[in-house]
Amino acid sequence: MNLAEDVQLISFGLLGVLMIAAALGVVLLDQIVYSAFLLGGVFLCMSGLYVLLNADFVAAAQILVYVGAVNVLILFAIMLVNKQETFKPVGNRWLRQGATALVCVGLFALLSTMVLATPWVVDTTVVLTSTVVQIGKHFFSDYLLPFELASVLLLMAMVGAIILARRDFIPEKMATDTQDALTLPERPRELTGTVSDR
Amino acid sequence: MNSGIDLQGSFIQTLTEFGLPQDVARALWIPLPMVLVVIGAVVGVLVTVWLERKVSAAAQQRIGPEFAGPLGVLQPVADGLKLVFKEDVTPNKSDPWLFTLGPILVVIPVILSYLIVPFGQNLLITDLNVGIFLWIALSSIAPIGLLMSGYSSNNKYSLLGGLRAAAQSISYEIPLALAVLAVVMMSNSLSTIDIVEQQSGYGILGWNIWRQPVGFLIFWIAALAECERLPFDLPEAEEELVAGYQTEYSGMRFALFYVGSYINLVLSALIVAILYLGGWEFPIPLDQLAGWLGVSETTPWLQMLTASLGIIMTILKAYVLVFLAVLLRWTLPRVRIDQLLNLGWKFLLPVALVNLLLTAGLKLVFPVAFGG
Numbered sequence: 001m002n003l004a005e006d007v008q009l010i011s012f013g014l015l016g017v018l019m020i021a022a023a024l025g026v027v028l029l030d031q032i033v034y035s036a037f038l039l040g041g042v043f044l045c046m047s048g049l050y051v052l053l054n055a056d057f058v059a060a061a062q063i064l065v066y067v068g069a070v071n072v073l074i075l076f077a078i079m080l081v082n083k084q085e086t087f088k089p090v091g092n093r094w095l096r097q098g099a100t101a102l103v104c105v106g107l108f109a110l111l112s113t114m115v116l117a118t119p120w121v122v123d124t125t126v127v128l129t130s131t132v133v134q135i136g137k138h139f140f141s142d143y144l145l146p147f148e149l150a151s152v153l154l155l156m157a158m159v160g161a162i163i164l165a166r167r168d169f170i171p172e173k174m175a176t177d178t179q180d181a182l183t184l185p186e187r188p189r190e191l192t193g194t195v196s197d198r
Numbered sequence: 199m200n201s202g203i204d205l206q207g208s209f210i211q212t213l214t215e216f217g218l219p220q221d222v223a224r225a226l227w228i229p230l231p232m233v234l235v236v237i238g239a240v241v242g243v244l245v246t247v248w249l250e251r252k253v254s255a256a257a258q259q260r261i262g263p264e265f266a267g268p269l270g271v272l273q274p275v276a277d278g279l280k281l282v283f284k285e286d287v288t289p290n291k292s293d294p295w296l297f298t299l300g301p302i303l304v305v306i307p308v309i310l311s312y313l314i315v316p317f318g319q320n321l322l323i324t325d326l327n328v329g330i331f332l333w334i335a336l337s338s339i340a341p342i343g344l345l346m347s348g349y350s351s352n353n354k355y356s357l358l359g360g361l362r363a364a365a366q367s368i369s370y371e372i373p374l375a376l377a378v379l380a381v382v383m384m385s386n387s388l389s390t391i392d393i394v395e396q397q398s399g400y401g402i403l404g405w406n407i408w409r410q411p412v413g414f415l416i417f418w419i420a421a422l423a424e425c426e427r428l429p430f431d432l433p434e435a436e437e438e439l440v441a442g443y444q445t446e447y448s449g450m451r452f453a454l455f456y457v458g459s460y461i462n463l464v465l466s467a468l469i470v471a472i473l474y475l476g477g478w479e480f481p482i483p484l485d486q487l488a489g490w491l492g493v494s495e496t497t498p499w500l501q502m503l504t505a506s507l508g509i510i511m512t513i514l515k516a517y518v519l520v521f522l523a524v525l526l527r528w529t530l531p532r533v534r535i536d537q538l539l540n541l542g543w544k545f546l547l548p549v550a551l552v553n554l555l556l557t558a559g560l561k562l563v564f565p566v567a568f569g570g
Binding site for chain 1: 221224225327332334335336338339341342345349360365368371387
């Protein structure tokens with residue numbers, strides 16, 4: 001045991017405890033804003049774990065994507081939606097909670113069997129070159145299909161977001177048909193067709 | 199390979215010669231550069247504040263601070279001391295935890311980013327493989343702190359300021375990252391050391407600004423927007439939002455925002471100097487000059503000279519850029535929020551993409567000049 005290993009062990013323990021505490025906070029706290037901020041803390045702890053695993057690029061990407069983009073967008077959505085709504089108690093609530101618990105326990109069981117079944121023998125003989133180069137090589141050889149599929153998915157999400165943001169493409173009737181509990185208060189817009197008709 | 203001064207190596211070697219174990223010597227070394235860099239960053243803020251006040255005064259034909267010390271150089275220290283003694287007010291019905299955590303979350307990532315700023319071949323805290331990418335990632339944490347302080351202040355101006363700050367910094371991060379990507383493509387590495395090395399050898403002619411003029415402009419505009427400097431200081435626009443997210447802050451918590459914004463400005467200027475202005479390189483290639491004069495590269499006094507010139511050059515370039523930012527502040531009017539977002543998404547983003555594509559093409563065609 002030398003100094004570097006001690007530091008690694010202690011930071012692993014610290015990160016793990018912090019992460020579980022923050023994750024519990026995300027689920028259990030009443031205020032949704034606290035949950036969102038704690039979610040950022042969970043992501044930061046995860047990137048710390050990546051650093052401990054020598055995956056420096058993944059750690060930085062985790063901060064950039066999850067903390068810098070996803071979490072900020074979640075906060076944005078929370079702060080822009082200003083809807084006071086009292087929720088009616090739902091009948092047969094135990095059924096939903098039971099289903100949730102079942103799914104959670106099942107997921108936990110699956111993951112733990114995976115953890116126990118995988119042989120965690122790390123090949124330490126490989127000389128660590130730049131992780132960026134390794135990731136790039138994998139992306140363009142054996143992981144090409146998932147990589148491209150993810151990019152197509154992102155493109156679809158972007159097109160969908162643009163269509164939703166430009167209300168003039170969607171007829172107003174279709175938009176008003178849906179329940180307006182979670183929509184933003186907005187003034188109605190004219191369709192592109194109606195503008196040119198005048 | 200290891201030209202220049204290796205302070206860490208010699209420090210550890212000296213301590214092990216005194217009989218200390220290797221680990222202890224290394225652990226003793228670790229805090230030294232960190233403390234030095236934090237002190238450097240704070241002193242840099244003091245200098246920047248003084249420069250800002252003096253240049254602003256000159257731009258408005260005033261004298262500016264002049265009584266505290268010669269030419270008013272002690273004025274920023276006096277400002278800081280005043281902030282230390284101010285009452286620390288927490289507004290009514292605010293959220294005390296988030297209210298305290300907000301400014302801290304804004305400052306820490308900025309100071310952490312000094313990890314990757316090199317002042318010489320071996321003069322930086324750590325040479326990370328992901329270097330410049332770490333800076334981009336860390337600078338994306340700050341908007342969370344801004345949102346947090348805007349939300350917790352229980353003030354509509356603060357909330358609007360926080361939301362604007364987050365929107366602005368998310369929008370301008372993309373052109374910023376694309377401009378950096380073009381430079382990274384030329385130097386084949388994310389490490390700041392490699393990026394400067396790739397510009398060395400030809401003096402001022404080898405600097406990236408000649409090969410990436412468009413990228414330089416995009417980066418500078420986006421960096422100003424990330425620092426919330428005029429013309430992009432919408433989150434704290436006085437006429438509209440009182441002071442944006444920092445409206446309710448006073449005392450040391452306000453000082454954290456203040457220090458954070460100036461550290462961020464100096465940091466951005468340093469990064470521009472590293473990416474586009476050759477980092478610690480002198481405008482004339484020094485090692486070739488030494489070669490012509492017949493001085494060996496390993497001569498101690500030459501190494502000392504190049505190392506100190508390197509530090510001076512990095513700081514000088516950064517402060518020229520800070521001076522430019524201050525001048526811009528008094529030259530340009532503030533943009534509107536829609537103009538700001540239009541500029542970011544509809545102009546800078548496509549231009550940055552074209553710049554990236556052109557760099558890739560030029561790299562394939564002229565691998566000698568564009569780092570094959």
